[in-house]
Amino acid sequence: MMKRLLFVLLGGVLCLQSVAQPARRRVKAADEKAEKTVDRASLQFPAAMEMPEDVVWRRDVYRQLDLTIDKNAPLYHPVEPSAGQINLFTYLFDLLLTGKITAYEYKLDGNESFAASNKVKMKELMERHHIYYEEKDGRLRVNASDIPSAEVSRYYIKESSYFDQRTSTFRTKVTAICPVLMRGDEFGGEATPYPLFWLKYDDISTYLARHTMMFSNYNNVTNMTAADYFSMNLYEGKIYKTNNMQGKVLANYCKTDSAMANEQKRIEKELSDFEQHVWGHRTDSVAADSTQAGKEDVDEEKDEKKSAASSRNSRRSSASRKKDKAEKTNVSKSRRDRSAGSASSAPRVTVRRQRR
Numbered sequence: 001m002m003k004r005l006l007f008v009l010l011g012g013v014l015c016l017q018s019v020a021q022p023a024r025r026r027v028k029a030a031d032e033k034a035e036k037t038v039d040r041a042s043l044q045f046p047a048a049m050e051m052p053e054d055v056v057w058r059r060d061v062y063r064q065l066d067l068t069i070d071k072n073a074p075l076y077h078p079v080e081p082s083a084g085q086i087n088l089f090t091y092l093f094d095l096l097l098t099g100k101i102t103a104y105e106y107k108l109d110g111n112e113s114f115a116a117s118n119k120v121k122m123k124e125l126m127e128r129h130h131i132y133y134e135e136k137d138g139r140l141r142v143n144a145s146d147i148p149s150a151e152v153s154r155y156y157i158k159e160s161s162y163f164d165q166r167t168s169t170f171r172t173k174v175t176a177i178c179p180v181l182m183r184g185d186e187f188g189g190e191a192t193p194y195p196l197f198w199l200k201y202d203d204i205s206t207y208l209a210r211h212t213m214m215f216s217n218y219n220n221v222t223n224m225t226a227a228d229y230f231s232m233n234l235y236e237g238k239i240y241k242t243n244n245m246q247g248k249v250l251a252n253y254c255k256t257d258s259a260m261a262n263e264q265k266r267i268e269k270e271l272s273d274f275e276q277h278v279w280g281h282r283t284d285s286v287a288a289d290s291t292q293a294g295k296e297d298v299d300e301e302k303d304e305k306k307s308a309a310s311s312r313n314s315r316r317s318s319a320s321r322k323k324d325k326a327e328k329t330n331v332s333k334s335r336r337d338r339s340a341g342s343a344s345s346a347p348r349v350t351v352r353r354q355r356r
Helices: 002-044 070-075 088-097 122-128 201-208 226-231 257-278 290-345
Strands: 057-066 134-136 139-141 154-164 169-183 192-195 212-214 223-225 237-242
Touching: 057 070, 057 257, 070 212, 070 226, 088 201, 122 139, 154 237, 154 257, 169 201, 169 226, 169 257, 201 226, 212 226, 223 226, 237 257
Parallel strands: none
Antiparallel strands: 057 154, 057 237, 134 139, 154 169, 169 192, 212 223
């Protein structure tokens, strides 16, 4: 009786395994197919190389890209979809609607966070910014003419300059992109910026490699991909923020436009100085922060004052030496004149012999 029970139990276990095995195989086959699809897409449209986490030096800056200038115009052209061509924002917006990429909330402090809790809900985003949409069968649809591509005339980007010690290379890489909606009021006043969302660059780089855009005003067949445009740092943008311990943007401590321009130049110089220092073009130390940079400026000012004082002293000493020499010359000349005068005015003494 016990043997029969054991045989029955073993048979039941084997049946369960045979029933469950095909499902696992199907799941595994589906996973392998998805992985192969992703790998094939990555090979066809290679993405930018990710930044290592263990780099020995990195400086993060935030730039503001004005799309109305020529260097940034490829991101803005065409303003409205034309002849099958669309600009970058329209392309990214379509990817968001189809769920191929993920957008993250733009927080009040301007920092990006790519946590799952910060994912943007497209329906709420479009209602907040008054973008007309239609919902059908649970899917959101927006006509190309209703996408506010003409109003997105500015971008915020996060840029990381770093030194990779494993390959001994210095690189500058875009790590995040934020489209900015520039919308004026009803009275025709100055346009107000509305940052829409943050996009992680590594998530969209594969799709940027597929998006071609015109790059030249003189040769209209000169095209390049958006991935090449960002990887080659062909954009032009002013720094408005850096990653610092106090979390301040430049506008918090630069009270005037001239102070802002000087601070932007100082940060740009720090980045270029470090790159030159890496490649051995400079032998002096590179400022690591604003305090060190200010100290170097003070030292340079002191050195300039010392050199100016030493040059003044040298001029004074040379002038005094010339004066002493002239005085000595005058004294010796006066002595010669007196001796000559005394010799000419002395009486002539003659002696005559008397005859006897």
